[in-house]
Amino acid sequence: MSVFKKLFKQTFIYGLATVLPRALAIFLVPLYVTVLGKEQYGIYASLMAFLILGNVVLSYGMETAFFRFINKDKSKKAIVQSTALTSLTISTLLFLGLCLLVREPMATFLEFKTEYVTYGLLILALDALVVLPFVWFRANERPMRYAIVKIFNVLVNLGFNLFFFLVLPGLATGSPDSFWSTIYSEENNVAYVFIANLIASGITLLILSPLYVKIGFKFNTDVWKQMLKYALPVLIAGIAFSINEAFDKILLKYLLPSDIAEAEVGIYAACYKLGVFMTLFATAFRLGIEPFFFNHAHNENAKQTYATITKYFTVFGCVILLFVIVYIDVFKRILIPESDFWEALVIVPIILLANLCLGIYHNLSVWYKVTDRTKFGAYISVVGAIITLALNFALIPIISYKGSAIATLAAYGTMMVLSYFIGQKHYPVPYNLKKIGGFLVVSISFSALSFYVFEGNLMIGTTLLLVFLLLIYVAERKEFYRILRK
Template identity: 55%
Template structure:
């Protein structure tokens, strides 16, 4: 099969594994906003921001290291077992230490101590599934990967619906029953985390077979090499996470206490409208990352890498313009409570920021396949510094708009830095004329649709059709070759 065709096929399956869980998770937004106050929703958003940060630390770059060494090492079983032992030991150690110091942990992330046990369990289960999921991707088994991911999130959604809507109703209608005993007032946040514990635990059980099949051969030399490769990836991932979620923590700390949680709730809800670009970028990255490594030793892989990035920018430009054209219908469909629409001005900024991040992930192939992962740490650290600096200075003056512009500044800078250093250390023949053309036309058409035509659907749709016509004229023949040609 044509390698690009196989890539797009896997990306489509990974896309389902990414899109469906995100869609299911997004259904929690109208659920939460219908039963919770904006302040409570904001509080949950802050806690989940801390989740993202701890997840990166507990993974410490081993997922990416696993791909790199699994593809270049002859003894793949040794790579699997060494990775499993490493993450198993670190996860158990974290679990024990976190329980001992749970009061201090609760103080650090500013949550009730009663929630800490749930948080620790979720983090531990998520860490233990890193290698099993990475192994499924490395084996190019996206279907099973997708089934487990979707089933886990679906279970979480069902449990949230049960705990937050059905259980209170059943407890009220059946006094003195089991439902009454299960239901507690003012327990909404706890129910959210209980649902997450159950779904994360079940996901771990579904993929835990690899733990029983492994022969557990620990190779210290290999482990040291993997850590050397992985730790800069962790630093980069931590910086990424700061860029992505730490603004909620800073909004919580820098805005007046009486409005902070409500502002975070509005910001987080409208931030979700950029989910379409995030979904596309994540699905593409999941499909392309193993592809990058497996083709690193092929003849002239740079040409293929350039083609992949060109098509990413093309599809991302379509998504960007499409969301901007249909933003009002999407807003009414996905964020139904008008109280949250106050933050709609962040959507174009966050959407463009997510696009820049997706391009960065494609450009980052140069430092991953050349084992120069320290550059990933350097570049993303620059992004994190920009994020923190802009937020600290401007949140007191501009609120969540400062956070949106900080995100765009960070991701845009990272994209440009990766391109600059990539040209120096691993030149890839990107078609910059086309890339800049698609980006510019998509951005100009989006500005016209959103600001000049005031989100008029007819005008926006005409611009979208015009863009599609340009794409067909420039790329139609090449896309037919990729998707219709058989074999190699």
């Protein structure tokens, strides 16, 4: 099997593990916007933004360090695995214990109910405890097991959400003196979202617990110090990424007037979900590509392979960008049935393009990962975070969530460009800029025409999409056939 076919096979399975759970989670968006409304959905979105930052901090770059060190010296594979697992387990339990002690002042400071903060801390801890087991599946090329557990996690989450929002109200109303009525509160629907997530995370940890026995708790101080040294820049980059990904919701909550803040966060976060199609593709691709990058770093034609992969990632990303924008009126009615949320649809093309830039950046970032120059990833990500914060602070008071969308695009676009130019100095890869740039320009132009000029006209939009697909076929058909024949 050629490296491309193996990559595409693993990416498909990891994509399945990513797309299906996210697709099932997206099924909940119409339910949330209907049941929670703008304000409560805004509370949920802003707290989840804090959890994104917490997930990065609690894993502190060990995921990437794990991949690097088990491939760097195969003889130390067992001790690397057990050291990483021991480190993450101890740090997570310490974090949880300390934060639970101060959860009430924390809740007051962050302007959330203590109950919500408690749920958030427990979810963070449980999710951190399964980071290494999931990485172990990826590192040992067991994508099917990875996919099954991931999908089961979301099915459990989905099932409990449906129970709390669709079944429990009827049980409580039908039996006023029953157990169900005592746990039901219509005014506190946000809590059920976090409880469902908490249950799913707990069951997932239980399923993966045998891997704790398999990997074992051993600790090598020298290995740990080397991994931390490698992981520290990754942690800084991760924090910067979480700022780029999540701080827009947080800053909207605190920078807008209190009487509209939660509602604005709610409509922004809901429409942001329409960018999930690009996020799903980029995430699935990254999960498949990261082990591939490390495993093939020493191959003679590695650089050419990386260039080809980046080109086709861009091609597929451009198709997704145009497809979603052409059919945005269809997607909004399915995913966001409440028309009160539609005023924020203007951010969707911006967010889609921003996530495409982020996906390209992940492909370009191969140079500093395989050359152990992860500090450059931190530098680039910090630049992105600075742009995110600066533009959000400057633009939110003026144009609200539109400023947050612009900040996201500016940050990810800058990171993409910086990674390319710095990477070419340290690890030159022969990217076909002419074709990559051409596909991007045509896709963006057609998307702008469909959204802004023809305002969602399905006939014209579909024509533009077909023309773009034809252009791709004409430009790439020979290389497609060459790859498939390998």
